[in-house]
Amino acid sequence: MAEMTDHDPTRDQRFKVAALGVPGALPVGNLEPDAEDARSGGGLTPDGRKAEGGISGSSVRMGDRVFKALAAGSGGLLLVIMAAIAIFLIWKAIPAFTEDSGNIFTTQSWNPQADPPYFGMAAVFFGTIVSSIIAMVVGVPIAVGVALFIAHYATRRAATALGGLIDLLAAVPSLVFGMWGLYFLIPNTQGFQMWLSTYLGWIPIFKNQSATTAGQYGKDLLIAGIILAIMIIPIVSAVTREVFLQVPRETIDAAWALGATKWEMLRTAVIPFGRAGIISASMLGLGRALGETIAVALVLNSGYTINWHLTEPGGDTFASTIALKFGEAGGSPVAIAALIAAGLFLFVITLVVNTAARIIIARRKEFTA
Amino acid sequence: MSHSADSSTPTIQVPSPFTGRRKNVPVSSLVGARLPSWAPYAAGVAAVAVAIGLRWLLSWTGWGTAFWTAALLFVIGFTAWSFSVEGRRRAKDRFASTLIYASFVAAVVPLLLILFYIGVKGFSVFSADFFTKSMNGVTSRQEGGGLYHALIGTLELVAIASVIALPIGIFTAIYLVEYGRGKFARAVTFFVDVMTGVPSIVAGLFVYTFLLLGFGMRPFGFAGALALAILMIPVAVRSSEEMLKLVPRDLREASYALGVPKWRTILKVVLPTAMSGLITSSLLAIARITGETAPLILLVGYTSRINYDPFSGDMATLPMMVWDQLGKRAGTTSNDLTEARAWGAALTLVLLVLILNVGARLLARLFQPKAR
Secondary structure, three states: OOOOOOOOHHHHHHHHHHHOOOOOOOOOOOOOOHHHHHHHOOOOOOOOOOOEOOEOOOOOOHHHHHHHHHHHHHHHHHHHHHHHHHHHHHHHHHHHHHHOOOOOOOOOOEEOOOOOOEEOOHHHHHHHHHHHHHHHHHHHHHHHHHHHHHHHHOOHHHHHHHHHHHHHHHHOOHHHHHHHHHHHHHHHHHHHHHHHHHHOOOOHHHOOOOOOOHHHOOOOHHHHHHHHHHHHHHHHHHHHHHHHHOOOHHHHHHHHHOOOOHHHHHHHHHHHHHHHHHHHHHHHHHHHHHHOOHHHHHHOOOOOOOOOOOOOOOOOOHHHHHHHHHHHHOOOHHHHHHHHHHHHHHHHHHHHHHHHHHHHHHHHHHHHO | OOOOOOOOOOEEEEEOOOOOOEEEEEOOOOOOOOOOOOHHHHHHHHHHHHHHHHHHHOOOOOOHHHHHHHHHHHHHHHHHHHHHHHOHHHHHHHHHHHHHHHHHHHHHHHHHHHHHHHHHHHHOOOOHHHHHOOOOOOOOOOOOOOOHHHHHHHHHHHHHHHHHHHHHHHHHHHHHHHHOOHHHHHHHHHHHHHHHOOOHHHHHHHHHHHHHHOOOOOOOHHHHHHHHHHHHHHHHHHHHHHHHHOOOHHHHHHHHHOOOOHHHHHHHHHHHHHHHHHHHHHHHHHHHHHOOOHHHHHHOOOOOOOOOOOOOOOOOOHHHHHHHHOOOOOOOOOOHHHHHHHHHHHHHHHHHHHHHHHHHHHHHHHOOOOOO
16 A cells, blocks of 8 residues: 555656657566565556455456456467467578578578579678677667766756657658668768778778779668667667666665765666666667668668678678568569578577577576565 | 865865875865866867867868867867866766767767758658659659558558557557466566567568468558568557556555456456556557568558558558669669659658657656656
């Protein structure tokens, strides 16, 4: 009965509402302290095991059974869909494995319509991983900075408004990011890329060996990675912000009382508390970056060789290959199967990344509990 | 935050514990020497002035280099200044704060640039015709044409996807909040999370293998709606779950105490209480899928004509119209006319998504439970 008297219920709700709409933005797992769970944690409808003071609430009426079946059935349907995705992708990708005259893992080529079909995932795997790594390196520090700013620098009122603004960034369709990247970002960063290649070209990844004018820079993995970084910032910052806002007031006050500067307070009280949150948020962002299709497809020209010079045009990812090659795959069953195989690889990779994120959170929760 | 020492305060020379250098410290203060509150602005103005001077001296073209030089000068100069007056810890603090402010700017600037750019580019083609005509018979070299056919398609697909996904999502949330205990509930929670991470193109490929390859069908609207529903369900579950959790336990217990069975309690007490939240979360889930492009490439195709029937024939949608006008669908090149139409369609799409988002948030604020 003493529920919600000593903490402001609207604060949590406001931020939860602000974080809706962003997949995975709501705290994954329950990161709140245990006492809070016990008091306000949801779903504590008393059933047989959780009964309190003799209230049972469970009953065996017809209506109840039907309703529970419906609710559980919806949950079950989700599991069925996930299983079906895996089964159908594997089944329909089989021709890609049997008909391929190259090695599907190591071949750097994409000619599934040739006779015999010759293709492999090496280059798209490289492109997917590299563009996602660039996105993480650029995006995660900025996103954590944004989360720190909103949670601990801005005033309460400004924090809600600014949080909403960042969430709007998440609502912008990926297609629009791609168009903006193609028509605005690429023309405006060609000079910067030439500068990178000229002055930092001794680091191989920045070297463009063929370009002589700024106009020859552009549709490369570096730009794709930067666009992905802009796209993952709202997701990563929404999740980390949630976690930073849950740092116990006492810990923060203790740091202040010891005479810490603001940065020392953040470093000793806030960031250690939020570390698991930052990691899982980053992995959610990684999942998003790995699977992003249209934005990448718009700014990259297909290229099916592994190229470490990231400022040279070319490169492709699993997702963008599927979108770009689908039109020409037309009636060829092997070409379609090759694309489905690419989808299967992508599915497995994102599955692993997302599962790892959840496990990190779950483990972390056990340690702190 | 900063308590600048009044200039009239008497000071004494004290050696710094870190550098050993002597510096002025106010006599009657518990705080060490601090930079005046106007210091960041002064440092900023100085950095900009030096950068502009360098740009003139070294005759740099454009403003990009000058901007980054100013930013770098500010960070280094301001930190160094703080270090010399306030010591190492404060300097670190200033440095970190600068980076945190900068990262916020770095996140907001692209958003504003995108919205501004697409607004300017897209608004130029807006006209009554643009919203009431289709692209039927309009070639890439002709002016005119509109997005009516695509708007119809997008609205139909989103409506169908919502009708499929929202009930499933809300029922799953009810299961997790009201009934969920044990292994099965944990599996459902886990797979909702995992499903959130399924890339949209993979959802599209799944429906493609299942419906189009499996039954040998041609692309049609409903297939796209199914893929959108798959993407929508986890978002709907997650957000509805949060909303249902906000319903106070007292309300449920009061209902049980009156002898109301659980299912009627959920229908008559829990759902009405959470209704505004559920509507908000539904709108946000709809906004998530409205801009999805990838599955539509595989499943819905594109046509320049108006097709009202989601069960037969290719259907136009706003994202696919952009894709088509940019020449990406047929592998052709785009020109000024098609690009203008693409921007117009993209702006319409963004406006649609923003209206849904802002509407949902306003609704949430309007019906927010009053804090005691």
